[in-house]
Amino acid sequence: MSDHDAGRRPGFAAERRERILRLLRANGSMSLRELASAVHASEVTVRRDLRALAADGLLDRRHGGAMLPGGLTREAPYREKTGVATAEKAAIAEYAAGLVEDGDAIVLGGGTTTHELARRLTGRRDLTVVTNSLLVAEALADAPGAEVVMTGGALRGPIRALVGGAAERSLAGTHVRRAFVSGNGVSAARGLSTPNMAVAGVDRAMAEAAAEVIALADHTKVGADTMFQTVPPDRVSLLVTDAAAPPAELAALRAAGVRVHVVTP
Numbered sequence: 001m002s003d004h005d006a007g008r009r010p011g012f013a014a015e016r017r018e019r020i021l022r023l024l025r026a027n028g029s030m031s032l033r034e035l036a037s038a039v040h041a042s043e044v045t046v047r048r049d050l051r052a053l054a055a056d057g058l059l060d061r062r063h064g065g066a067m068l069p070g071g072l073t074r075e076a077p078y079r080e081k082t083g084v085a086t087a088e089k090a091a092i093a094e095y096a097a098g099l100v101e102d103g104d105a106i107v108l109g110g111g112t113t114t115h116e117l118a119r120r121l122t123g124r125r126d127l128t129v130v131t132n133s134l135l136v137a138e139a140l141a142d143a144p145g146a147e148v149v150m151t152g153g154a155l156r157g158p159i160r161a162l163v164g165g166a167a168e169r170s171l172a173g174t175h176v177r178r179a180f181v182s183g184n185g186v187s188a189a190r191g192l193s194t195p196n197m198a199v200a201g202v203d204r205a206m207a208e209a210a211a212e213v214i215a216l217a218d219h220t221k222v223g224a225d226t227m228f229q230t231v232p233p234d235r236v237s238l239l240v241t242d243a244a245a246p247p248a249e250l251a252a253l254r255a256a257g258v259r260v261h262v263v264t265p
Helices: 003-008 010-027 032-039 043-055 086-097 112-119 134-140 165-172 197-208 247-255
Strands: 029-031 060-062 065-067 105-108 127-131 146-150 154-156 161-163 176-181 185-187 191-194 210-216 228-231 238-242 259-263
Touching: 010 029, 010 032, 010 043, 010 065, 029 032, 032 043, 032 065, 043 060, 043 065, 086 112, 086 210, 086 238, 086 259, 105 112, 112 134, 112 176, 112 210, 127 134, 134 146, 154 197, 161 165, 161 197, 165 197, 176 197, 185 247, 191 197, 197 210, 197 228, 247 259
Parallel strands: 105 127, 105 176, 127 146, 176 210, 210 238, 238 259
Antiparallel strands: 029 065, 060 065, 154 161, 185 191, 191 228
């Protein structure tokens, strides 16, 4: 059956549109190319879906994509993110783990991909990990060769991470070789961004604590832009993403001076 025929059938269309809404709930905003890749449909079909969903008031269309109403400020909870791009996140984490050596001191931010990275570091020796993520800390709690340093701060339940002034102050005197951070969007225009001000403050402090900032972002985040900038493009040393990321945005990021490594799940 062709994509055209499947796109016209009510059952297929309803399932695909629900998938589009789940993706937007997890990411705030996505480009047409990203959505088409994620739901395995043509851009023509997805554009038709976006028109229908917008007519029902379920999303706001933007140039080249869509966002949920209020998408710039919506922060998806952890449970929504866990089912999005799981194979891609695992491949990104696997590559990032190869950048961490015995004896390293690193910062790991909150997020599903950094959680996957932490799970792959349990065999390192003499590793120091500074984090605000409860999930990262739990993943490394029984690792014999890892010392985990938690920031202070107030718990932000939806993302299982500590935020606020105490978290930022605890990072102020810290210096590590690399910070691995994620966020809700990464673009050539603004770098990394997040929809929450408190989260943004901690992510900025993490970037300031590191000689190098490595962004871990699956394709659903590449080209997306949310309300608060966390790390400008000129502070991102490396972006690790997957092969479904929009090529034009990757080219723009490279032109902005960001090294890009693309993994294949």
